[in-house]
Amino acid sequence: MKLSMEKKSVWEIIDEKEREHLFSYNEEYKEFLDKGKTEREVVEYIIAKGKEEGYISLEEAIEKKIQKGDKIYLNNRNKSCALFVIGEDLEQGMRIVASHIDSPRLDLKVRPLYEDSEMALLKTHYYGGIRKYQWPTIPLALHGIAYDKEGNQVKIVIGEEEGDPIFFINDLLPHLGADQSKKTLAEGITGEMLNVVIGHSPKKGEEKHSIKEKVLELLNEKYNLVEEDFQVAELSIVPAFKAKDVGLDRSMVAAYGQDDRVCSFANLKAILEVDAPKETAVAIFADKEEIGSVGNTSMSAKFFENAVAEIVNAMGDYSELKVRRALANSKVISADVTSAMDPSFKEVMDEKNSAFVGHGITLIKYTGSRGKSMTNDANAEFLVEVRERLNKEKVVWQTGTMGKVDQGGGGTVAYILAEYGAEVVDMGTAMLSMHAPYELVSKADSYMTYKGYLAFIK
Known part of the structure; x- marks a missing residue:
C-alpha cells in the first residue's frame, strides 16, 4: 500500500475516448461564453436549455401537485435562476451546486x-x-x-x-x-x-x-x-474578445468571464443529466457575488429559500419546519474558481498547497483571507463524503488555497448557504489571470469540474 500521494495531470490519466469528450465539452463551453457575457444573457441561455429538457417554471409547477421527478426552473428577475429536479423527500435535504454568473x-x-x-x-x-x-x-x-x-x-x-x-x-x-x-x-x-x-x-x-x-x-x-x-x-x-483556444495543442481556453462561468456551465451540464434522483438536485446560478452578494438577485436575497418554501407548499402539508429542515439537511458545493500556480508569480503562492492547471477540479476547504476571515471552513465529515464520490466516479481532483496566508484572499457564496445549517464546501476550477478581461483555464480542469459536479449531484 502506497502511503504518499502521487500527482498526475488529467492529460496523463484519461484515455483517448475521454480525451475526445473533453475537447467536445469545451467547444460547447466556448459557445456558452460567447453567448453569455452578462448575467441576463446567461439566465436566458440556462432557461432555454432547461426548457429543451422538460423544465417548467416554478409558477407553472405550483399550480399542480409537485412530485418526484418534476423538473422546475426559477427565474429571479432575469438575473439569477435555479434548476430543481425533485427527489423523494425534500425534508431530508437537497444536493445543491451553487455557482454565480456575474463577472467583473x-x-x-x-x-x-x-x-x-x-x-x-x-x-x-x-x-x-x-x-x-x-x-x-x-x-x-x-x-x-x-x-x-x-x-x-x-x-x-x-x-x-x-x-x-x-x-x-x-x-x-x-x-x-x-x-x-x-x-x-x-x-x-x-x-x-x-x-x-x-x-x-x-x-x-x-x-x-x-x-x-x-x-x-x-x-x-x-x-x-x-x-x-x-x-x-x-x-x-x-x-469584445471571443473565447479562443490557447497553445499549439489547443489545451487551454482564454475568454472573458470564466470567473465564474466555467463553474456555471459545468453546473448546468451536470443538472441537465439528472433524472428522478433520490435526493432533490438543485443548480443555483446567483448574481452579485463579485460585489459581496448583495441585492435582490444575489445569494443573500433569499430567492432560493422562498422557492423551496413554494415547492414544499405545492407538495402539500406545508410547514415552516419542513422548509428549515430541507435547507439544514442539504449538502452544498459552492461552485467557484480559485487561483492556480502561476510560474511568473510564485512569490505569492504556497506551492505545496496550490492548485495546478491540468490537475482537475479543485477542492477548497476554506477561502476567506488572512486568519480565515469570512470563510466557510468545511467539516471533515463532509469532505470525506465528497472525496468518496469523486474517487468512485473517477473524477481527477486536487486541493488548493488562495495564495499565501497573508497575501490576500477572496470569498464565495459558501458562507451564505452555510447559514441555513447545510454542509458546504468550495469546489471549482483553478484558473490563471482571474478577473482580467481575458482569463485562462485548462480544458482538462473545466471538463473535470463538470464531472465533479455530476458525481456530487446525481
Missing part, C-alpha cells in the same frame, strides 16, 4: 454620455474587483437593456458581430508617460479615467455638443432611445 465589468453611469476634445465618451463605474490598467486599449462591446418612452424594452449588443463597431478606452502614450510610469499599477489608471470612446464625427447643423448629438441621433434611429433613457437603463461595457 464596467457599468455605465446613469448620465454617461459627454463630449470632450472632439470625442463623445461614456463615463463608467467598474463592477467587481478589476485591475484598472488592464482595460484601456482593448476592444470593448456594449451589452444591456434600456426602455424607450413607450415602455418597450430594448436589448442592446454592439461590438460582438463581424462588422460591428467596437468601443475603446484610451491610455497615455509612452512618450509622455514619465510621470505615469512612476505611479503604482493601482494609481496609473484610476476609475474616473475609464471613459469609453463612442463617437467622433459631428452632427450637421448643430453648433454645441454636435458630436454627442450625433451619437444620440444614431441611438434614436436604431433603438428609439433619447438621453434620458440612459438613466433607467442597465448597460455594461465588456471585452
Whole structure:
C-alpha cells in the first residue's frame, strides 16, 4: 500500500475516448461564453436549455401537485435562476451546486454620455474587483437593456458581430508617460479615467455638443432611445474578445468571464443529466457575488429559500419546519474558481498547497483571507463524503488555497448557504489571470469540474 500521494495531470490519466469528450465539452463551453457575457444573457441561455429538457417554471409547477421527478426552473428577475429536479423527500435535504454568473465589468453611469476634445465618451463605474490598467486599449462591446418612452424594452449588443463597431478606452502614450510610469499599477489608471470612446464625427447643423448629438441621433434611429433613457437603463461595457483556444495543442481556453462561468456551465451540464434522483438536485446560478452578494438577485436575497418554501407548499402539508429542515439537511458545493500556480508569480503562492492547471477540479476547504476571515471552513465529515464520490466516479481532483496566508484572499457564496445549517464546501476550477478581461483555464480542469459536479449531484 502506497502511503504518499502521487500527482498526475488529467492529460496523463484519461484515455483517448475521454480525451475526445473533453475537447467536445469545451467547444460547447466556448459557445456558452460567447453567448453569455452578462448575467441576463446567461439566465436566458440556462432557461432555454432547461426548457429543451422538460423544465417548467416554478409558477407553472405550483399550480399542480409537485412530485418526484418534476423538473422546475426559477427565474429571479432575469438575473439569477435555479434548476430543481425533485427527489423523494425534500425534508431530508437537497444536493445543491451553487455557482454565480456575474463577472467583473464596467457599468455605465446613469448620465454617461459627454463630449470632450472632439470625442463623445461614456463615463463608467467598474463592477467587481478589476485591475484598472488592464482595460484601456482593448476592444470593448456594449451589452444591456434600456426602455424607450413607450415602455418597450430594448436589448442592446454592439461590438460582438463581424462588422460591428467596437468601443475603446484610451491610455497615455509612452512618450509622455514619465510621470505615469512612476505611479503604482493601482494609481496609473484610476476609475474616473475609464471613459469609453463612442463617437467622433459631428452632427450637421448643430453648433454645441454636435458630436454627442450625433451619437444620440444614431441611438434614436436604431433603438428609439433619447438621453434620458440612459438613466433607467442597465448597460455594461465588456471585452469584445471571443473565447479562443490557447497553445499549439489547443489545451487551454482564454475568454472573458470564466470567473465564474466555467463553474456555471459545468453546473448546468451536470443538472441537465439528472433524472428522478433520490435526493432533490438543485443548480443555483446567483448574481452579485463579485460585489459581496448583495441585492435582490444575489445569494443573500433569499430567492432560493422562498422557492423551496413554494415547492414544499405545492407538495402539500406545508410547514415552516419542513422548509428549515430541507435547507439544514442539504449538502452544498459552492461552485467557484480559485487561483492556480502561476510560474511568473510564485512569490505569492504556497506551492505545496496550490492548485495546478491540468490537475482537475479543485477542492477548497476554506477561502476567506488572512486568519480565515469570512470563510466557510468545511467539516471533515463532509469532505470525506465528497472525496468518496469523486474517487468512485473517477473524477481527477486536487486541493488548493488562495495564495499565501497573508497575501490576500477572496470569498464565495459558501458562507451564505452555510447559514441555513447545510454542509458546504468550495469546489471549482483553478484558473490563471482571474478577473482580467481575458482569463485562462485548462480544458482538462473545466471538463473535470463538470464531472465533479455530476458525481456530487446525481
